[in-house]
Amino acid sequence: MRRVGLGLALAIALVGVVGAFPGSASAYTGPVLPPVSEMSTVQKTAVQTRFLHWDALAGDDLTTGMFRGAEAAGAEGAGVGVLGTAVGIPMGSYLVYKLASPITSPFIYRKITGHDSGTYSGPDTYQWRSVCASGCATTSLSSGPTTITSGFVLRGASGGYFYSPPFTGFAGVMHNAPGTEYNGSTCSSPCIKGRTTAEMRRQVTVQPAQASDCVSCAQAGGSQPSSLNDTQLQTGLDAINGANPGARDAPDQAAVTVIADDLAGGSSFVPFALPQPEATETYSQYVQRLRARGWLGTLTVESASALEAGADPASDYASAPVHAPAGVLVGSFPIVWQFDVSAPTPGDRPDPEWPDNPPRINGPNTPVTIKEKPPTTVFPPPDPGGGDDCPCDVASIDFGPLAGIDTGDSFPFGVFGFFSDVLGPFNVSGDAPVFDFTLDCPALAGCDTYEFGPVDLDVMDGYMTVVRGLLTVLLWIGAVWLVAVKLLGFKAGGDLTDGVDDGSVA
């Protein structure tokens, strides 16, 4: 009888425990966020700030949850809904694919095709590139990662690659940092190191897709809105189950906890990476953006005297508005210049325009110094032609519309574009062959199969560079001769045999 009683008690206890978590969906019981309609303006602004600047947060759960809300709220902008068919780009010895848009969820991992080469040296722009097609588990690269089974690559502004081998989520995404480490072990340049989910996601939004990159893009790019309305905020909060703790998972809970803390007036400052000033922004507008993110520190404004003294009249600095932030100094970090006085055209924007890892404002009181384009600027210089007192500007003839005619792929107007597409795949940079092979051993010898390789001919790169250079010179000489003699009919030299000594002259 006592056994029956004990069993009954255990059963009741078990039912009670299970009943406490209906559907066993979540163990979270709070906090519960109020509806947006009941929030004050300050509270709405706090939620909006979180959704617009979720990338400043740290921690995978928190960034995942906050991004979930931000995306639902539309804070990530109107990206391309469909990852359109990619455009092939010769990259190293492989054909890779530039995706239409990586902005919308689930980001880019719908597309796994193509290859990437560690020897790529193309333009320094942010471009998502797929790494490997299915069934390429043995892809071997001459530098960088030795084996990539799947994933994506983002070409970094400072060289190297962002990639994920294999792609299982942004936690595994890597990025380059020359001189540091790759996958926990030392490697030669370019090297790469871990990149956080938030960093990677923010990189994703750096490069909106261009219309020319897409074949079936629904929209030519995406941009982040500057504000969110009440409906958007509520949608975002609903996406993270702000009022329904029982339905939350860990990312939801992490995001809701931070927002609840904000609404309660708790610690509002979250360290964030210094944002890049906009092209037409004055320093006061820029500072407003910093203040909106909780920064309360001391601002020092100084004149960008070096640029005033050394910038070129045709530079980006010259055309920047007065009071534009030309450089930003955060704490003890090196100053980040918006305009580079040592650029080929002094005063142009640096390359890259903004560092991959900009300084972070780690505290609400971190001091910031801004080098501004002063009101006494000498840029842009006055037009010497018209005279300031009586400007007589005359519009210039604009041939832009004619130059902008798009022949597309129509026949026959698009013949040049067509042949460019046809020949493009052939016009790739050389890559040393890498291969392996097996030899069957005669059975009488008592062995089975010998496997050799991988054989990497990149040890001959130096020689082949010289050989290709010589071939290039010879080919061009031949081409010039061909054009001159066969096409243009230049034959001024006469018959060369006329100069042969036939012995008739003593």
Add this chain to the structure above:
Amino acid sequence: VLDVLGQILCWIKQIGAMVLSALVDGVNLVIAGLAAFVQFLIDADPISFPSVPTWPSAMSTAYGWIAWVFPVGVVIDILAFVVVAWLAWQLVALGLRWAKLTSE
């Protein structure tokens, strides 16, 4: 008085500049209209070039190996150069023949 006369002179100059600007704007409109018409004709063209198939990745690898041995890109550049040079020469030759004909 000189300032007033100077201002009058400036107005006259600016009126001239405005008239000239209006003429240039008119030319720009003609150019824009011409470009739009040409674009319309091109867009109305029902015939398109066939889409270029995507090479298998193995072929892309092979091209890279070939380019490592032989500068294929240079050959393509040269091909483009020869075609452009030949077309340019045909145009020049046409003009020269016309000039020769008219001088005789």
